[in-house]
Amino acid sequence: MNLKSERRGIHVDQSELLCKKGCGYYGNPAWQGFCSKCWREEYHKARQKQIQEDWELAERLQREEEEAYASSQSTQGAQSLTFSKFEEKKTNEKTRKVTTVKKFFTASSRAGAKKALAGKLKEIQEAKAPSPSIHRQASIETDRVSKEFIEFIRTYQKPGQDIYKQCKLFLDTMSHKRDLSIEEQSECAQDFYQNVADRLQTRWKVPPEKVEKAMDEVEKYIMTRQYKYVFCPETTDDEKKDLAVQKRIRALHWVTPQMLCVPVSEEIPEVSDMVVKAITDIIEMDSKRVPRDKLACITKCSKHIFNAIKITKNEPASADDFLPTLIYIVLKGNPPRLQSNIQYITRFCNPSRLMTGEDGYYFTNLCCAVAFIEKLDAQSLNLSQEDFDRFMTGQTSPKKQESDSFSPDVCLGVKQMCKSLDLLSQLNERQERIVSEAKKLEKDLIDWTDGITKEVEDIVEKYPLEIKPKSQALAAIDSENVENDKLPPPLQPQVYAG
Amino acid sequence: MAQMVTSGTSPEGPRPSYMYKVVLLGSMSVGKSSLAYRYVKNDFRELLPTVGCSFFTQVLELDEATVKFEIWDTAGQEKYQSVCHLYYRDAHAALLVYDIANKQTFSRAKLWLEELEKKFLPDEIVIALVGNKTDLAAEREVTTEEGEDFARTKGLLFMETSAKSNHQVNDVFMAIVQELLRREKEKAPRPSPHGRSTVDLRASGARTRCCRS
Ligand SMILES: Nc1nc2c(ncn2[C@@H]2O[C@H](COP(=O)(O)OP(=O)(O)O)[C@@H](O)[C@H]2O)c(=O)[nH]1
Ligand SMILES: [Mg+2]
Numbered sequence: 001m002n003l004k005s006e007r008r009g010i011h012v013d014q015s016e017l018l019c020k021k022g023c024g025y026y027g028n029p030a031w032q033g034f035c036s037k038c039w040r041e042e043y044h045k046a047r048q049k050q051i052q053e054d055w056e057l058a059e060r061l062q063r064e065e066e067e068a069y070a071s072s073q074s075t076q077g078a079q080s081l082t083f084s085k086f087e088e089k090k091t092n093e094k095t096r097k098v099t100t101v102k103k104f105f106t107a108s109s110r111a112g113a114k115k116a117l118a119g120k121l122k123e124i125q126e127a128k129a130p131s132p133s134i135h136r137q138a139s140i141e142t143d144r145v146s147k148e149f150i151e152f153i154r155t156y157q158k159p160g161q162d163i164y165k166q167c168k169l170f171l172d173t174m175s176h177k178r179d180l181s182i183e184e185q186s187e188c189a190q191d192f193y194q195n196v197a198d199r200l201q202t203r204w205k206v207p208p209e210k211v212e213k214a215m216d217e218v219e220k221y222i223m224t225r226q227y228k229y230v231f232c233p234e235t236t237d238d239e240k241k242d243l244a245v246q247k248r249i250r251a252l253h254w255v256t257p258q259m260l261c262v263p264v265s266e267e268i269p270e271v272s273d274m275v276v277k278a279i280t281d282i283i284e285m286d287s288k289r290v291p292r293d294k295l296a297c298i299t300k301c302s303k304h305i306f307n308a309i310k311i312t313k314n315e316p317a318s319a320d321d322f323l324p325t326l327i328y329i330v331l332k333g334n335p336p337r338l339q340s341n342i343q344y345i346t347r348f349c350n351p352s353r354l355m356t357g358e359d360g361y362y363f364t365n366l367c368c369a370v371a372f373i374e375k376l377d378a379q380s381l382n383l384s385q386e387d388f389d390r391f392m393t394g395q396t397s398p399k400k401q402e403s404d405s406f407s408p409d410v411c412l413g414v415k416q417m418c419k420s421l422d423l424l425s426q427l428n429e430r431q432e433r434i435v436s437e438a439k440k441l442e443k444d445l446i447d448w449t450d451g452i453t454k455e456v457e458d459i460v461e462k463y464p465l466e467i468k469p470k471s472q473a474l475a476a477i478d479s480e481n482v483e484n485d486k487l488p489p490p491l492q493p494q495v496y497a498g
Numbered sequence: 499m500a501q502m503v504t505s506g507t508s509p510e511g512p513r514p515s516y517m518y519k520v521v522l523l524g525s526m527s528v529g530k531s532s533l534a535y536r537y538v539k540n541d542f543r544e545l546l547p548t549v550g551c552s553f554f555t556q557v558l559e560l561d562e563a564t565v566k567f568e569i570w571d572t573a574g575q576e577k578y579q580s581v582c583h584l585y586y587r588d589a590h591a592a593l594l595v596y597d598i599a600n601k602q603t604f605s606r607a608k609l610w611l612e613e614l615e616k617k618f619l620p621d622e623i624v625i626a627l628v629g630n631k632t633d634l635a636a637e638r639e640v641t642t643e644e645g646e647d648f649a650r651t652k653g654l655l656f657m658e659t660s661a662k663s664n665h666q667v668n669d670v671f672m673a674i675v676q677e678l679l680r681r682e683k684e685k686a687p688r689p690s691p692h693g694r695s696t697v698d699l700r701a702s703g704a705r706t707r708c709c710r711s
C-alpha cells in the first residue's frame with residue numbers, strides 16, 4: 001500500500017512550512033521559505049538587480065497583451081462586417097464605433113501600464129519583490145493566466161473589451177492603494193466585482209449564466225495578480241493566527257476519531273484511501289492563488305469525506321456526520337496557513353460564489369471546523385477535565401490507556417502489526433502461564449509424595465510394628481499338638497503306569 | 499457545484515428569479531434532515547443522487563417568479579452550537595424545528611431564536627417555527643397552542659409538520675416563499691431587470707466578513 005509514503009509526504013510538507021531561519025513563523029514559498037520579516041532582511045541587498053529585470057518583464061507583458069488585443073480587434077472587426085450584410089446602413093456607424101473604442105482602450109491601457117510600472121518600481125523599492133527565480137516562475141503563471149483571460153474575453157466581443165478595460169483600471173488603481181488596510185482593499189475588490197457584474201447585466205445585457213462565467217474569469221485574472229500583495233499581508237495578524245492554529249492542532253494530536261464521534265472507520269482500505277485524499281485536498285488549498293480554486297479544494301475534500309462516511313455507514317451522510325469528520329480531517333492534516341487562506345477567500349472571493357452554492361456551504365463548514373477546534377474543550381470530547389488537561393500537557397496519552405485507540409497518524413499496516421504483536425504477546429503470556437502451572441503441578445506432585453511418605457513415617461513411628469519372635473510364630477498352629485509324632489508319615493505321591 | 503440562477507426562459511417577458519438561502523436549525527433528532535429530504539424528494543426534483551445529504555437545492559417555478567431554494571442542513575449536536583452562527587450568516591430564511599413529542603427541543607428552539615435575533619433585524623430574515631413529528635400525537639408534549647402563541651408573539655411563521663407522514667412539509671416551504679416574495683415586493687419599487695438583484699448583492703448588507711468576527 002502506498003498510504004505510508006503519501007502520508008510521509010504530507011508530514012514533510014508540514015515541517016517545511018516554517019521559516020527557514022527557524023524564527024518560528026511560517027515560511028512562504030513566495031519568500032523562498034522565509035517568513036516576511038526574515039525575507040526582508042535576507043534579500044535587502046539583492047533587490048537592486050531586480051529593478052531592471054522587472055522593468056523588462058513588465059514591458060514585455062504589456063507589449064504582448066497589446067498585441068493580443070490588436071489581433072482580437074481585427075478578428076472582431078471582420079466578424080461584424082460579415083454580419084453587416086443584413087444591415088448595410090448601420091455598417092459604417094458600427095465600424096466607426098469599434099475603432100473609437102479600440103483607440104480609447106489602447107490609449108488608456110498604455111497610460112495604465114506606465115502607472116502600473118511606476119507602482120511596481122515603488123513597491124520594489126519597498127523591498128517586497130521576491131527573488132528572481134521565484135518571481136520568474138510566478139510570472140510565467142501570471143503570463144499564462146493573462147493569455148487565457150484575453151482569449152476568453154475575446155469570445156465576449158465588446159463587453160469583453162469593456163471587462164478587460166475595467167480589470168486593467170482596477171489593477172492600476174490597486175497598485176496605488178497598497179497602503180490601505182486589507183479590509184479597505186477587500187472592499188475595493190468587492191465593489192469591483194459588483195460593478196463589473198452590474199455593467200455586464202445592465203449595460204451589455206449579457207445573460208446571467210454568461211455573467212457568472214465571466215466573473216469567474218475576472219476573479220482568476222485579477223487575483224492571480226493581486227495574490228502576492230493581499231495574501232497574508234504584513235499589515236494584519238494573519239500570520240500570527242496561522243501559527244496559533246497550527247500550534248493548537250499540534251497540541252491536539254492525541255484526539256482520536258472516537259472522541260469526536262467520527263462515523264468513519266479507517267480499517268476499511270477504501271475509507272482510509274478517501275481520508276488520505278481528503279487530507280491531500282485540504283492541504284493543497286494553500287498552493288492555489290485564485291480564491292475560487294481554493295474553494296474548489298475545500299469542495300473536493302468535502303466530497304471525499306462524504307464518500308468515506310457513505311462507505312462506512314452504507315447510507316448517505318448527513319450534516320451531523322459531516323462536520324465532525326471535517327474537524328477530524330483538519331486535525332489530522334493540519335493544513336498550512338489555515339487562517340490566512342480563510343481570510344483571503346473571505347476578503348477576495350467573488351461574493352456570489354462564497355455566500356451561496358455548494359462551495360459556499362462547504363467553506364462555511366470549514367470555518368465552523370476551525371472555530372470549533374479553537375474552542376474545543378474537555379466537554380466537547382466527552383472527557384473529564386483532568387484527562388483533557390493531562391492529554392494537553394502530554395503527561396499521558398490516551399493510547400496507553402486504551403490499547404484500541406491508535407494515534408491518528410498510524411497507518412493501516414502499522415496498526416495490523418501492532419495488533420499481531422499484541423496477539424503474540426498474549427500468546428507468550430499464556431505459554432508462560434502454562435509452563436509455570438506445569439512447574440507448579442510438578443512441585444505439587446513432589447510435595448504430595450513427600451507428604452505421604454512423611455505421614456506414613458509418622459504413623460509408623462506412632463504405631464511401631466512389634467514383630468514377635470519368628471519360631472514361635474510359625475510353630476504356633478501346631479505347637480499344641482502334643483501327639484504329633486504319633487501320626488503316620490505323610491503320603492508320598494505315586495506314579496501309576498498304564 | 500453551485501448552479502446558476504437562470505431567469506425564466508419564458509419569452510413573454512422578464513420573470514424575476516430569486517435565490518434564497520434557507521438554514522435548518524434545531525436540536526438533534528428533531529427531524530431537520532428528514533424535512534429537507536422529504537421536501538426536496540417529494541417535489542420530484544431529482545434528489546441529487548450525490549453522496550452528501552446536507553446541502554439541498556430546489557427550484558420552484560411560480561407564476562410570479564422563479565425561486566431557487568438553497569437548503570443548508572446543520573449539525574445539531576449541542577457541542578457545535580457555539581459555531582453554528584456561521585451557518586446562518588447571509589441566510590434569507592430559517593426553519594426553527596422542534597419535536598412536538600419533546601418539550602426540551604421546544605425550549606432549545608426558543609434559545610435558537612434568541613441567537614438569531616442577535617444577528618438579524620426582524621425584516622432581514624424570515625423565520626418559521628416548525629413543530630415536527632405530528633404523527634406522534636399520543637406522545638405530544640408541546641400543544642399546538644403553545645407553539646402558535648410563541649410564534650405569534652415573536653412574529654414567526656408557524657406550522658406543525660410530519661416528515662414521516664408528509665404532513666404540511668411542502669406548506670412550510672411555500673409559506674416561506676410567499677413571505678419572501680411579499681417582502682421582495684414591499685422593499686423593491688425599483689425594478690430589477692435581471693432578477694438577481696436581491697440575491698448575493700450588497701442589498702443584503704452582506705459584505706463578506708471574517709468568519710469569526
Ligand atoms: N415519527 C416521526 N419521526 C421522525 C419524523 N421526522 C424525523 N423523524 C425521525 O427522527 C429521527 C431524527 O431525524 P433527523 O432528520 O435525522 O433529525 P435531525 O437530527 O434534526 O436532522 C430519525 O430517526 C427520523 O426517522 C416525523 O415527522 N415523525
Ligand atoms: Mg440532521
Ligand SMILES: [Zn+2]
Nearest residue numbers: 019023035038
Ligand atoms: Zn523568519
